[in-house]
Amino acid sequence: xTALRLPGLVDVHVHTRDPGQTxxxxxxxxxAAALAGGFTTVLAMPNTDPAVTDRGTLETAxxxxxxxxxxxWGQFVGAGATNATTVAALAPRSAGLKMYLDQTFxxxxxxxxxxxxxxxEAWPHDRPLAVHAEQxxxxxxxxxxGVVGRSVHVCHVSRADEIEMIHRARDAGQAxxxxxAPHHLVLDxxxxxxxxxxxxxxxxxxxxxxxxxxxxxxEVIDCFATDHAPHTAAEKGGRTPPPGFPGLETALPLxxxxxxxxxxxxxxxxxxxxxxxxxIFGLPDQPDTGVEVEIDTPWEIRGPEMHxxxxxxxxxxxxxxxxxxxxxxxGEDAFRDGEVLAPPGSGRxxxxxRELRERRGVRERRGVRERRGVRERRGVRERRGVREREDA
Numbered sequence: 001x002t003a004l005r006l007p008g009l010v011d012v013h014v015h016t017r018d019p020g021q022t023x024x025x026x027x028x029x030x031x032a033a034a035l036a037g038g039f040t041t042v043l044a045m046p047n048t049d050p051a052v053t054d055r056g057t058l059e060t061a062x063x064x065x066x067x068x069x070x071x072x073w074g075q076f077v078g079a080g081a082t083n084a085t086t087v088a089a090l091a092p093r094s095a096g097l098k099m100y101l102d103q104t105f106x107x108x109x110x111x112x113x114x115x116x117x118x119x120x121e122a123w124p125h126d127r128p129l130a131v132h133a134e135q136x137x138x139x140x141x142x143x144x145x146g147v148v149g150r151s152v153h154v155c156h157v158s159r160a161d162e163i164e165m166i167h168r169a170r171d172a173g174q175a176x177x178x179x180x181a182p183h184h185l186v187l188d189x190x191x192x193x194x195x196x197x198x199x200x201x202x203x204x205x206x207x208x209x210x211x212x213x214x215x216x217x218x219e220v221i222d223c224f225a226t227d228h229a230p231h232t233a234a235e236k237g238g239r240t241p242p243p244g245f246p247g248l249e250t251a252l253p254l255x256x257x258x259x260x261x262x263x264x265x266x267x268x269x270x271x272x273x274x275x276x277x278x279x280i281f282g283l284p285d286q287p288d289t290g291v292e293v294e295i296d297t298p299w300e301i302r303g304p305e306m307h308x309x310x311x312x313x314x315x316x317x318x319x320x321x322x323x324x325x326x327x328x329x330x331g332e333d334a335f336r337d338g339e340v341l342a343p344p345g346s347g348r349x350x351x352x353x354r355e356l357r358e359r360r361g362v363r364e365r366r367g368v369r370e371r372r373g374v375r376e377r378r379g380v381r382e383r384r385g386v387r388e389r390e391d392a
Contacts, residue, residue: 002296004256004322006270008040008289008329010277011248012095012130013155013179013225016042018064020049025230025309027068028344033228033248033308035335035342038291038324040071041283041350042248043095046078047108053078058090062349069347070340071329072286076130078108084118093351095281096128096153101137104202104243116141120148128281130155134203138162142169142176151175153280156227158184158203160213167220177280179223180214182254183245187211187314195314198236201229202243215263222276224269226251230310233303246303246310254315256295256322283350288331294323307340 011034018026034042044065046052052061052075061075074095077087087097099119100108110116123129130153133141138154142165145152157163157178169176183201188208192199199205214221229244236242255273258264277283298319303312327335334342 001294003325004266004293004295006038006291006293007274008286008327009038009252009273009291010041010043010281010283011037011039011226011228011251011273012043012153012223012277012281013181014042014044014228014248015047015230015244016044016065017048017230018068019060023309024232024235027065027073028070029307029309030228030230030248031068031070031073031342031347032340033246033306034071035327035329035340036307036324036338037226037248037250038252038293038327039248040286040289040291040327040329040334041073041277042071043074043076043281043350046076046098047100047104051078051080051108052076053080053083053108054086055090058093062093065347065349066345068344070342070344071334071347072350073347074281074283074350079110079115079119080108081110081112081115084115084122087119088122088124091124091127094127095350096130097123098155099129099131099133099141101131101133101141102202104132113140113144116144117148120144120150123150125150128153132156132202135159135161138165142166142174145176146174151177153222154178156181156184156203156225157214157221158206159210160206163213163217163220167217170220177222177276178220179225180221181227181247182224182251183227183247183314185211185214185258186254191314197238197241198312198314200236200241200243201245218264218268221272222280224251224255224272225277228308230308232310233312236312245314246306246308246312248308249306250301250313250315250320252293252324253301253320253322256293257320259295260321286330289329290327291324292326294325295321297321297323299323 016030017024076098077094079099187205188211192205226247228247230246231242301315301318
């Protein structure tokens with residue numbers, strides 16, 4: 001058995017579906033899938049129900065993550081038509097701002113160019129701003145970001161013209177980074193025909209030449225990100241299937257296959273799954289953290305055996321190598337031999353300082369003591385009441 005040892009991996013593009021659609025996924029199941037896939041940090045997208053677009057909805061999402069997440073995490077906030085100023089105030093507590101500029105799942109798509117300008121200008125320039133922008137939309141967005149003079153991160157690039165546009169913008173000195181999802185590197189339009197309704201995804205699966213262009217521009221791709229977007233098998237098989245694939249548990253095996261094929265080196269893999277995501281999104285280090293991957297023995301991907309609530313995968317039956325055997329997070333086994341060991345709530349918020357964590361811990365311990373004191377006083381009163389009734 002040959003083991004590849006990696007640092008804790010980072011997925012900067014995950015949909016937890018929590019709150020609002022937890023029958024698809026929640027923080028506990030999503031981060032269980034993350035650990036099983038070798039990811040010790042995930043950044044969650046804001047197109048939940050309700051969408052994370054203001055202080056109240058951010059508080060709701062953060063509370064769900066604090067009680068459910070098994071690995072470290074961050075929460076994006078979403079750009080809306082009228083929230084540019086108010087959402088910018090939430091930058092210190094969020095993983096970044098997400099602008100949805102093309103068709104997507106949910107109701108966060110921004111069609112008004114004036115709102116684009118507002119967010120590009122108002123969002124702090126030292127904080128990550130991620131965009132869903134395809135083809136001509138991407139060209140417009142890059143022009144506007146260049147005028148404003150700010151950096152942008154382009155999500156799930158899938159087509160030749162998009163990666164070439166980013167390459168040209170970068171060569172011209174523009175501050176633009178990008179990510180590519182493993183399913184866009186591996187699947188194409190022919191796969192979509194075979195998968196039928198289950199192939200619905202945004203951006204859609206492109207052509208073989210598009211897929212080839214992504215590999216040819218590997219040096220332009222900063223991150224591999226799963227765009228883990230779980231829906232149930234029944235939903236994907238319906239008449240109007242929602243877009244998205246689960247991907248947290250299949251990404252690393254697919255990329256390890258690319259290492260075997262000579263398309264990637266282990267160093268390039270680590271750069272795009274660990275080093276670059278941490279740098280681009282300003283993520284803290286995770287001491288005493290690492291992933292062990294068995295890279296020689298073939299195994300078969302099976303959706304029902306995965307930890308995601310989706311229970312299916314577009315890679316069903318595919319034989320791959322690269323099975324995660326152990327994940328250590330801060331010196332503790334978080335995953336080992338197929339079993340998730342990290343309990344819900346053990347993950348940390350990447351935007352919360354040690355001082356804030358310690359203060360919250362003090363408040364939580366004080367709250368436990370206060371609740372225990374209330375129960376004990378109630379018990380004393382109840383026992384006293386029983387004695388008084390007996391004496392009467």
